[in-house]
Every structure is written in structure tokens, then in C-alpha cells.
Amino acid sequence: MARIEPSYITSFTQVVRIDDLLARVLPSPRIEVEDDPLDLKSGVAQMLADTGGRLNEVRGLSGSVAGLGGKRFSSSNMALQASALIGRSLLVKQHIVELENAKEVQGHIELPSKGRHVLVYVQSKQGEIVKIIPLGDMPKGNAFFRWQGDNRHGMPVAPGTYRFIVSAILGSGLASLPVSTFLKIVRVATEPEQQQLELVLENGARISYSPGLLLLEENV
Known part of the structure; x- marks a missing residue:
């Protein structure tokens, strides 16, 4: 049986914030402003609005993935958001x-x-x-x-x-x-009434969407 190469520390692993990835891989939808327009300074609004086309740079790893809370989403865009996340690796x-x-x-x-x-x-x-x-x-x-x-x-x-x-x-x-460690996202549960996404991981754990969650950067 062939010998496996030794383990090592790596500087090649890159991560990307989940909201930055969605802004990069999804088309920019139109926002229908009603009585309470979205605050365009919020992280979710930036994801849904026209972000200027492309991610300028991957932000450095910061903060923690603990203390996650649900964030608001456009129900009409949930299917696209879900399809973009399935198969990705979440830290x-x-x-x-x-x-x-x-x-x-x-x-x-x-x-x-x-x-x-x-x-x-x-x-x-x-x-x-x-x-x-x-x-x-x-x-x-x-x-x-x-x-x-x-x-x-x-x-x-x-x-x-x-x-x-x-x-x-x-x-x-x-x-x-x-x-x-990284775990694959195998399913995304949507709750349109609460305008929330829940990420289901390969080990069965569930995590509520938060724009600061970190994904393994891959070629897209």
C-alpha cells in the first residue's frame, strides 16, 4: 500500500464569508421597496442589492462561528440561495x-x-x-x-x-x-414565514444562517 504524504500546516486554505459568496455567485435581484425599505447598510441588504458585480477581496478570517442567529431573507430568492450553498464546506x-x-x-x-x-x-x-x-x-x-x-x-x-x-x-x-473543521452543507431548510435559512450539515447538525459564517473557498 502506498505511503501517504506527511501531514503539514498550510497557508493555502482560504475561507470566504457566506454573504460574500452569495453576492458573488448569485445574480443581483431587484429589491421591491414597500413601506419599510431595507437598510442598504445591512449585510443582508448588501447581499440582495447590486453589489457592483464582484467580490473585491476575500476578507480575512475573523470572529467566531459561535452564537449564530437567524437573518432575514428575500423569500423569492431562497431557492437560489439554497442551491448555491448545498455541497459547500462550512467551518x-x-x-x-x-x-x-x-x-x-x-x-x-x-x-x-x-x-x-x-x-x-x-x-x-x-x-x-x-x-x-x-x-x-x-x-x-x-x-x-x-x-x-x-x-x-x-x-x-x-x-x-x-x-x-x-x-x-x-x-x-x-x-x-x-x-x-469543515463540514459539508447537504441541505438547506427554508422558513419563508420567518424569512430564514437553516443549514443542515453532513453530521445532521443544523445551523441558522448568519452572514459572518465562513466557507471553504473554492473555484466558482
């Missing part, structure tokens, strides 16, 4: 991954300050540490790492459930860092 605070076969998994960490000896442990469902990924010393901020679905000998791991545990020396103490 969520989830340190557990399910592997049907050995494949690359991307993880994200955020260091609150400069970290030393940053290590990613990959643990099997049985509690065995199958892989240790040394990321070295890292500056404050966001970083993505890749695990190739291999064990410490570079061979593919068995299908199953694995979790990431990340440790780092912050200041003078050892700390555990939260991990985020």
Missing part, C-alpha cells in the same frame, strides 16, 4: 471527524497569543493516539493544518471516528486549543 467548531476512508482533513486553530511547541494529536475512538502533528512555534492568530488520514507510520488509518486534540505552551503554561 464549524467541531473537533471530531468521521472517515469512511483515508482522506485529507483540514482543521483550524486560533492562538490567543504566541504559542510554542504546538502539537495536534489525532485520537481514535478507542482512545489511541494514531498520529502526532508537530506545528512548531506559531504566532498569535489563525492557522489551518492538514491531516492526510495517515497514522504515525504514514499508512492510511482504518475507517471510523477520530478527534483532534491541540496543545500549546502559551506564556508559561500548557493550554488546550479549540479546533474547527
Whole structure:
């Protein structure tokens, strides 16, 4: 069996805000202004209005994907919004991954300050540490790492459930860092009466749409 390439930290992973992606891939609809016109300064209004055509740049990774709330949508545009999101990969605070076969998994960490000896442990469902990924010393901020679905000998791991545990020396103490991973959006539930979208992920979890959610950037 062929040896899998070693895991590594990557600077190539790019993310895009969900509202920026929708503004880029969907046609600019006309807004029907009634008694209460949309505030064109709001994030959703910018998505629905003519944004000038194209995204100028992908905003840097900032904020958190926690504390999500529903946002208002144009019911006439919900089908287009849903179709543009299905199959996309959403960044969520989830340190557990399910592997049907050995494949690359991307993880994200955020260091609150400069970290030393940053290590990613990959643990099997049985509690065995199958892989240790040394990321070295890292500056404050966001970083993505890749695990190739291999064990410490570079061979593919068995299908199953694995979790990431990340440790780092912050200041003078050892700390555990939260991990985020990407999950596919498999379905979008619409609630026209509430003008809200709900994203259904491949693990069955549901997340209400928020313009600040982050998606894996792909060629569109």
C-alpha cells in the first residue's frame, strides 16, 4: 500500500464569508421597496442589492462561528440561495471527524497569543493516539493544518471516528486549543414565514444562517 504524504500546516486554505459568496455567485435581484425599505447598510441588504458585480477581496478570517442567529431573507430568492450553498464546506467548531476512508482533513486553530511547541494529536475512538502533528512555534492568530488520514507510520488509518486534540505552551503554561473543521452543507431548510435559512450539515447538525459564517473557498 502506498505511503501517504506527511501531514503539514498550510497557508493555502482560504475561507470566504457566506454573504460574500452569495453576492458573488448569485445574480443581483431587484429589491421591491414597500413601506419599510431595507437598510442598504445591512449585510443582508448588501447581499440582495447590486453589489457592483464582484467580490473585491476575500476578507480575512475573523470572529467566531459561535452564537449564530437567524437573518432575514428575500423569500423569492431562497431557492437560489439554497442551491448555491448545498455541497459547500462550512467551518464549524467541531473537533471530531468521521472517515469512511483515508482522506485529507483540514482543521483550524486560533492562538490567543504566541504559542510554542504546538502539537495536534489525532485520537481514535478507542482512545489511541494514531498520529502526532508537530506545528512548531506559531504566532498569535489563525492557522489551518492538514491531516492526510495517515497514522504515525504514514499508512492510511482504518475507517471510523477520530478527534483532534491541540496543545500549546502559551506564556508559561500548557493550554488546550479549540479546533474547527469543515463540514459539508447537504441541505438547506427554508422558513419563508420567518424569512430564514437553516443549514443542515453532513453530521445532521443544523445551523441558522448568519452572514459572518465562513466557507471553504473554492473555484466558482
